[in-house]
Amino acid sequence: QSVLTQPPSVSAAPGQRVTISCSGGKSDIGNNYVSWYQQLPETAPKLLIYDNNKRPSGIPDRFSASKSGTSATLGIIGLQTGDEAYYYCQVWDDSLNGRVFGGGTKLTVL
Amino acid sequence: QGYLVQSGAEVKKPGASVRVSCKASGFTFTKYGFTWVRQAPGQGLEWMGYISPFSGTTNYAQRLQGGLTMTTDTSTNTVYMELRSLRPDDTAVYYCVRVDSDAFDIWGQGTMVTVSS
Numbered sequence: 394q395s396v397l398t399q400p401p402s403v404s405a406a407p408g409q410r411v412t413i414s415c416s417g418g419k420s421d422i423g424n425n426y427v428s429w430y431q432q433l434p435e436t437a438p439k440l441l442i443y444d445n446n447k448r449p450s451g452i453p454d455r456f457s458a459s460k461s462g463t464s465a466t467l468g469i470i471g472l473q474t475g476d477e478a479y480y481y482c483q484v485w486d487d488s489l490n491g492r493v494f495g496g497g498t499k500l501t502v503l
Numbered sequence: 504q505g506y507l508v509q510s511g512a513e514v515k516k517p518g519a520s521v522r523v524s525c526k527a528s529g530f531t532f533t534k535y536g537f538t539w540v541r542q543a544p545g546q547g548l549e550w551m552g553y554i555s556p557f558s559g560t561t562n563y564a565q566r567l568q569g570g571l572t573m574t575t576d577t578s579t580n581t582v583y584m585e586l587r588s589l590r591p592d593d594t595a596v597y598y599c600v601r602v603d604s605d606a607f608d609i610w611g612q613g614t615m616v617t618v619s620s
Contacts, residue, residue, distance in 0.1 A: 425605070426604075426605040428605060428606050428607065430548075430607070432548075437598055437610040437611065437612060437613050438540075438548065438598070438607075438610055439610070440606055440607060440608045443604075443605060443606035443608070444604070444605060444606070449606070449608060479547075481547065481548055483548075483550075483607070485605065489564075489565060490562065490565075491550060491552075491562060491563075491564050491565065492538070492550040492553075493550060494540075494547060494548040494549065494550060495547075496547050497547040497548070
């Protein structure tokens with residue numbers, strides 16, 4: 394069981410907007426940078442967001458993220474069927490002295 | 504951009520050890536850290552540990568300490584992960600990942616390790 398809590402699944406129609414939450418505590422999200430990863434079926438995860446809200450080159454601006462207190466949120470607008478994937482948040486945990494991932498959220502584009 | 508190419512699938516018996524390699528190319532090896540992440544079938548991602556090729560510093564997940572060793576070879580730009588005393592629940596895909604500050608920005612293709620009698 395992860396110290397970071399994500400909803401198991403979210404869904405929305407093509408073209409719509411969806412948000413995925415990642416809830417933690419003071420020792421992880423509350424004090425460190427959050428990153429987000431997308432894992433398409435049968436592929437390795439890919440970095441989507443780092444340092445709470447920065448996009449690597451090549452990631453479209455349809456993807457955004459924010460952090461407030463001990464929670465973080467990933468937002469995707471203009472949903473496409475190709476966005477169907479698992480999404481994971483990740484952060485350093487001061488208490489564990491290591492990194493932790495959220496349990497992952499499966500996005501379904503209906 | 505850079506690439507990480509991992510060694511091939513492994514099948515091991517319980518109690519055995521496994522070593523997975525990860526060869527880096529396309530960037531300066533010693534400027535970055537590396538981490539290993541594993542994913543059991545149908546499960547989420549689990550962080551295993553970190554190593555800096557520059558300093559040799561390692562940091563392992565608490566639940567894996569004692570059974571996990573990460574090393575690097577700067578002459579071949581290769582990272583190694585050795586897991587000992589394997590159990591069936593160590594069956595997973597193991598990913599080698601480049602770390603740039605807090606970002607896991609380049610992932611290897613993954614190596615399937617199966618532990619079965």
